[in-house]
Amino acid sequence: MSGPTETTAPAATPATDTRGSAPAEPAGSGIAAPAGSGIADPGRVVASATTRDVRVSPHGTAATPGARVVQVQKSLMVHNDGVAAANREAFRHSLVLNVVSSPGSGKTALLERTVRDLNGDLSVAIVVGDLETDNDAERLHAAGAPSVQIVTGTVCHLEAEMVARAVDQLDLGGLDVLVIENVGNLVCPAAWDLGEDLRVTMLSVTEGEDKPLKYPRIFKDADAVVINKIDIAQVVGFDRERALDSVRKVAPGARVFELSARTGEGVGEWIDYLRERRRLKASAMAAAATDAG
Amino acid sequence: MHEFSLVMSMLDLAEKAARADGARRISAVHLEIGALAGVVPEALEFAFEGARVGTMAENARLDVTYLPAIAYCATCQSEFELDNRFGIAVCPSCDTPSADLRQGRELQLAHLEVEE
Numbered sequence: 001m002s003g004p005t006e007t008t009a010p011a012a013t014p015a016t017d018t019r020g021s022a023p024a025e026p027a028g029s030g031i032a033a034p035a036g037s038g039i040a041d042p043g044r045v046v047a048s049a050t051t052r053d054v055r056v057s058p059h060g061t062a063a064t065p066g067a068r069v070v071q072v073q074k075s076l077m078v079h080n081d082g083v084a085a086a087n088r089e090a091f092r093h094s095l096v097l098n099v100v101s102s103p104g105s106g107k108t109a110l111l112e113r114t115v116r117d118l119n120g121d122l123s124v125a126i127v128v129g130d131l132e133t134d135n136d137a138e139r140l141h142a143a144g145a146p147s148v149q150i151v152t153g154t155v156c157h158l159e160a161e162m163v164a165r166a167v168d169q170l171d172l173g174g175l176d177v178l179v180i181e182n183v184g185n186l187v188c189p190a191a192w193d194l195g196e197d198l199r200v201t202m203l204s205v206t207e208g209e210d211k212p213l214k215y216p217r218i219f220k221d222a223d224a225v226v227i228n229k230i231d232i233a234q235v236v237g238f239d240r241e242r243a244l245d246s247v248r249k250v251a252p253g254a255r256v257f258e259l260s261a262r263t264g265e266g267v268g269e270w271i272d273y274l275r276e277r278r279r280l281k282a283s284a285m286a287a288a289a290t291d292a293g
Numbered sequence: 294m295h296e297f298s299l300v301m302s303m304l305d306l307a308e309k310a311a312r313a314d315g316a317r318r319i320s321a322v323h324l325e326i327g328a329l330a331g332v333v334p335e336a337l338e339f340a341f342e343g344a345r346v347g348t349m350a351e352n353a354r355l356d357v358t359y360l361p362a363i364a365y366c367a368t369c370q371s372e373f374e375l376d377n378r379f380g381i382a383v384c385p386s387c388d389t390p391s392a393d394l395r396q397g398r399e400l401q402l403a404h405l406e407v408e409e
Contacts, residue, residue: 064320064321064354066408067406068316069406070310070311070407072310073403075401076303076401077400080302189295191295191400213379213380213381216329216379217330217380218331220380248390249390250381251392252382253392
């Protein structure tokens, strides 16, 4: 792996623009620190709406004269997480996947094959997000699954509320597997819990073996990592060991599947995994229902 | 550009908290963002500049504290800070990879400064 060239990503050290290394002010002093005093690393830009570098004293006194501090301590995801929890409750009868990848990794192709291979003994439905068009839903519908397209317009990821609205059109009660195909994007979807059981992150052999290192968050949160298009791995000079090493480094707990959605090679193991996870969830739900009763 | 969604959510929480405190203006917003939260500082600032117009935080300052990524090693039973930006969590004491991230995903509205 060559050395990192980006300079704007947050490094694994704390950078505070408000506290820096200056000693704490006594309560009530309300004096602003000199501009830039807390920024040690010029390679990283710390967001600040003004050039003033102001800090809050440890006693909770506002640094701005005349202002007071209101503690909030809430996640920005609090609304989404609430809707995701409601989704999870509504999805209790189904195994739910949230599939994320770059555009063109083969999410829709894998889902077409998954639908064909699971259909018969397990019912599958798909919710698919794209900025525009319902082409993917059409493809998945043709493969035999009820499919709902979410057209996000300019939004680069799916949120729990979009999924909640979309599944209104599906009969969740009789559904064994619900697959949510996220917008093709390896950055933005990461923070939004949709109420899924499994986060599936895909990459394909044309994308570079170090993709997990470039997009660590979305691989780190993956329960399963799918490496697609292995039928053309040799032609494109894919270094399998290096790719697997990248995945293991970032996501040591994830199950890894190497397959070709186009030829079907390796898909059997993936299908078995879904059947097994579906079975485990159904038994866990049945056990919980027995306990509750 | 998911930062715009994050900022909209932040402004919603901030205005509710400020109103509940009887304030009329928000003069500063303080966020805590984990190193692996996937937030681009410039994008966050850009989104904030646009989204705050017409809100109680129209003239507010945005302060961000970045939190390092910290993982837990089950073998050593101790936490360690990741020494890289790639999300690779390998225990510096025993070399065991860890999938147990304890800090680094935060997207937290910590506190506000408000005025009457």
